[in-house]
Amino acid sequence: MPRSQAHTSTVRTSRGLRRRTVRIAAAGLTAVAALTLTACGGQDNPLRTSAAKPYHPAPRPAEEPAAEPAAEPADGAPARGGAAGLGGPRPDGGSAERTSATDGGSGARAGAGSGTQRAGQSDSVRHRACDAARIRIVAQPLKEPVNHLLLVATNTSGATCDLYDAPNLRFDAAQSPLAVLPDSRPQAVVTLAPGESGYAGVLTSSADGSGRHGHRATSLSVSLPGRDGKGSIGGSARVPLPGGSVYLDDSAWVTYWQSDVRDATTW
Template sequence: MSTRTHRTRMLVAAALTAATLTLTACNNGEGVQDEGASAGSTSTASPKADGGPSTGTDQTDSAGSPSAGSTGGAAGSNGTTGGTGSSGSTGSSGSSGSSGSTGSTGSTGSKDSEPTRTPCSPASTRTTATEVSRPLNHLLLTVTNTGSKNCNLTGYPAVRFSEAQSVPPAFEDSKPQAVVTLAPGESGYASVLLSAADGSGAGGYTAKSLAVYFNNSASAVAHPSLPAKGVYVDNSIRVSYWQPTMADALAW
């Protein structure tokens, strides 16, 4: 028993001696691996303090998400810029200026291409005076456009028989709705009531000549021929306005 106890004590002493040797070696700088590990953890901590990128998994994720967020923010800002561009496209409303093409309405100036309408005159017309049987005591004046342009017969003819000092008045109710326009070759008409059919007129005389004034102008006068025997005129004389048809003229 004493021998076994002695061996046990020797083993314990040897173990203690080994442990002591190990600790001593560590204190002499031989434990490089353990000290290196602690130094590595220290170097890892310093980049965190500087805010630089970390090779740690957790740091990579956290750093990745902010960079992605900033990228998304940039994209969002670009989207805003795009929106501004589209609003600029509303400037295309300037195309409404193309409505300025309504200047094409100037094509209404095509009216200028229509035949010029001027007052009829003896120089471009032929005037005749015809005694008719119905109605009684009436003379029919016919004016035919012999020119190359349209002309207008306005108002009523101012007629003067022989040496009369005045021109007869018109039947106001005979005034047409519009001015009578004669195209080349067309005719307009007016009638002259020479005397009262029942003989009630006064101051009668026989006229052998006739002057017809256009537009009441003394410089525009025609001299149509009368029948050789002349026509009888009294103070009942009246004229109609110029009419587009013979029937309209002889209605007065």
């Protein structure tokens, strides 16, 4: 080969090697840049890639029990919180429900001077039967209705008592008490607090003169039955008659004890 051709071939070979070297270097730089970008992007989350703060979620202790949902009562009402004062159980087993300090109790008492009827009264709230020796009984005349007396029984003791049934009245030396008017039975027993009064109406004779065996009675004794409507609690009390006497015939009757004077005088 001539010298000039050999020189030309050598130059071409050198240029080709330089171009290949440049391409290889460029490819290497591209790869390094890609690796650098990947590394920088991974450092955006230090908890996942940083050696200083590795991401290792802590396992749940095996002995820690899982939380369970609060149970609901059998009736479907949501369970109440157990904190004191919020209605939950106390450590002593009682209830933490709070009651008002200003609660007035089971109900207002009747006004002074009149008895109170308690419907559906149970044995746990019954009081002792009123004792004739601790009750002041007075017989008062009435203008209307005619031929009537009003018995007023006032509790003079220091304890509440119950007036049961109807008063047992005996005029003069009668062997049996005066008849009781059945329709006058109240719905509940009459309860007398100290100072309160109960009432009973007495028809002494018929207004139209239809009664028989009329006579003038000059004395009256009153006794109070027990809870069963029988017996005589505290014996009998002698009650003065208005004017000293009253005309009596066989139509006479007495009402059951009433808490309101109007209920005793409307028969």
